[in-house]
Amino acid sequence: MRTVITGGAGFIGSHLCDYLIEKGHEVVCIDNLLTGKTDNIAHLMGNGQFRFIKHNVSDYIYVDGQVDNILHFASPASPFDYLEFPIQTLKVGSLGTLNSLGLAKAKKARFLLASTSEVYGDPQIHPQPEDYWGHVNPVGPRGVYDEAKRFAEAMTMAYYRYHNVDTRIARIFNTYGPRMRVRDGRALPNFMCQALKGEDITIFGNGLQTRSFCYISDLVAGIYQLLLSEERDPVNIGNPEEITIHQLASEILTLTKSKSKMIFKPLPVDDPKVRQPDISKAKKVLRWEPKVSRTEGLQKTLAYFRDELIPAGKDA
Numbered sequence: 001m002r003t004v005i006t007g008g009a010g011f012i013g014s015h016l017c018d019y020l021i022e023k024g025h026e027v028v029c030i031d032n033l034l035t036g037k038t039d040n041i042a043h044l045m046g047n048g049q050f051r052f053i054k055h056n057v058s059d060y061i062y063v064d065g066q067v068d069n070i071l072h073f074a075s076p077a078s079p080f081d082y083l084e085f086p087i088q089t090l091k092v093g094s095l096g097t098l099n100s101l102g103l104a105k106a107k108k109a110r111f112l113l114a115s116t117s118e119v120y121g122d123p124q125i126h127p128q129p130e131d132y133w134g135h136v137n138p139v140g141p142r143g144v145y146d147e148a149k150r151f152a153e154a155m156t157m158a159y160y161r162y163h164n165v166d167t168r169i170a171r172i173f174n175t176y177g178p179r180m181r182v183r184d185g186r187a188l189p190n191f192m193c194q195a196l197k198g199e200d201i202t203i204f205g206n207g208l209q210t211r212s213f214c215y216i217s218d219l220v221a222g223i224y225q226l227l228l229s230e231e232r233d234p235v236n237i238g239n240p241e242e243i244t245i246h247q248l249a250s251e252i253l254t255l256t257k258s259k260s261k262m263i264f265k266p267l268p269v270d271d272p273k274v275r276q277p278d279i280s281k282a283k284k285v286l287r288w289e290p291k292v293s294r295t296e297g298l299q300k301t302l303a304y305f306r307d308e309l310i311p312a313g314k315d316a
Contacts, residue, residue: 002026002066004109006057006100007074009036011179012114012172012219016071017041019220021049028063031074032056034088035081040179057096058088067107069227072100073114075149079142079268080185086144093148094155101159104166112168112227113156115234117275118146119171127242127276130171130234140270153234160232168226173238173277176297177216178304188213191249192305195258205267207246212276214239215297218290225286238277239290255298 003020007013008029013036017027021044029041030053044050055061057074075092076082082089097113104111120128121136136146159165180189187203194201214237222237243251249262282288 001068002028003069003071004028004030004063004067004103005071005073006030006096007036007072007114009033009038009041009052010073010077011040011181012175012216013073014040014179015177015216015220016073016223017044017050019224021047023224025049027051028053028067030055030057030061034085035076035181037181057099058091059099061099061103063103063107067103067109069110069112070100070104070107071112071114071223071227072097072152074100075114076145077116078181078185080183082145083141089144090148093145093152097152097155101155101165105159105163110166110168110227111156111159112170112223113152115153115169115171116145116149117171117173117236117238117277118142119150119153120272121146122270122272123274126274127240127278128236129278130236130281137270141268142270167232168229169234170223170226171234171236171277172219173236173275174211174213175216175219175238176213177301179216180301180304182305182308187211187245187248188301189305191252192256192302193309195252195256195260196302196305196309198258198260200263201249201253201260203245203249203262203264204271205245206264207249207262208244209267209271210242210244210274210276211248212239212242213248213294213297214290215292215300218292222282222286222288225288229286231285235282235285236277236279237282238279240277240279241294242274242276243294251294251298252302255295255302
């Protein structure tokens with residue numbers, strides 16, 4: 001199999017490159033490195049199963065030869081990134097999706113869209129099932145990401161219905177693990193960096209808002225199962241174990257043995273109060289559910305951040 005991964009130098013995309021190469025795929029990674037890093041794929045350079053193309057998928061995409069699968073993961077994904085790059089986020093969700101679907105149509109390839117739990121917005125139904133249409137502010141600051149992904153889903157379904165493109169849609173919930181960017185604006189990497197450096201841990205709001213965190217290896221396995229399935233409608237991929245942001249900060253302080261203190265700042269506009277996937281569909285259709293415990297996942301992620309923050313040969 002020959003698989004194209006847009007955004008393949010990003011956090012999730014680079015892990016997908018590794019996973020599919022291990023499964024025997026030839027992987028073509030396309031990334032303009034706006035938020036992706038060559039460090040994430042440096043170990044694959046020189047591998048005969050891997051090819052990297054530096055390109056912005058919001059422009060026309062050309063890939064020579066056979067293509068069996070296209071996984072569209074190109075997009076800024078953290079609030080820090082999509083608020084800094086709002087136009088690029090909207091373009092990759094619209095034009096990038098259009099170009100990626102056009103490539104799938106031309107190559108008769110299977111297409112998988114990386115959508116997001118943010119299509120549910122600040123939900124009024126909890127936990128969130130796939131048939132919930134969401135509660136999104138289209139003109140708020142977060143709308144550039146939320147609406148880009150909602151448009152991408154609509155475009156994907158249009159190509160399935162009217163052009164018979166073989167499509168899949170993964171609604172990805174909060175994911176963590178090695179290769180997350182240091183201080184990328186999301187709570188978990190911020191808390192880890194602050195705790196490891198002995199800085200105050202910044203909690204937005206009262207800390208009672210909830211999230212559900214899925215370790216990267218579980219997420220990638222779920223994406224692969226969805227790719228192999230015959231399910232065309234969206235499928236939630238995430239860990240249903242819900243915790244408060246305050247609880248997450250407390251667990252990270254315990255694991256790091258940090259003396260950092262928690263400080264509280266105002267909640268950003270339209271920040272979701274709750275987030276928890278209903279994964280009944282994934283369990284039934286994909287026979288998938290997460291396996292890595294939060295403690296194990298946090299320990300592995302902390303080890304990565306220690307290496308990123310502390311130069312070799314230095315004591316913590």
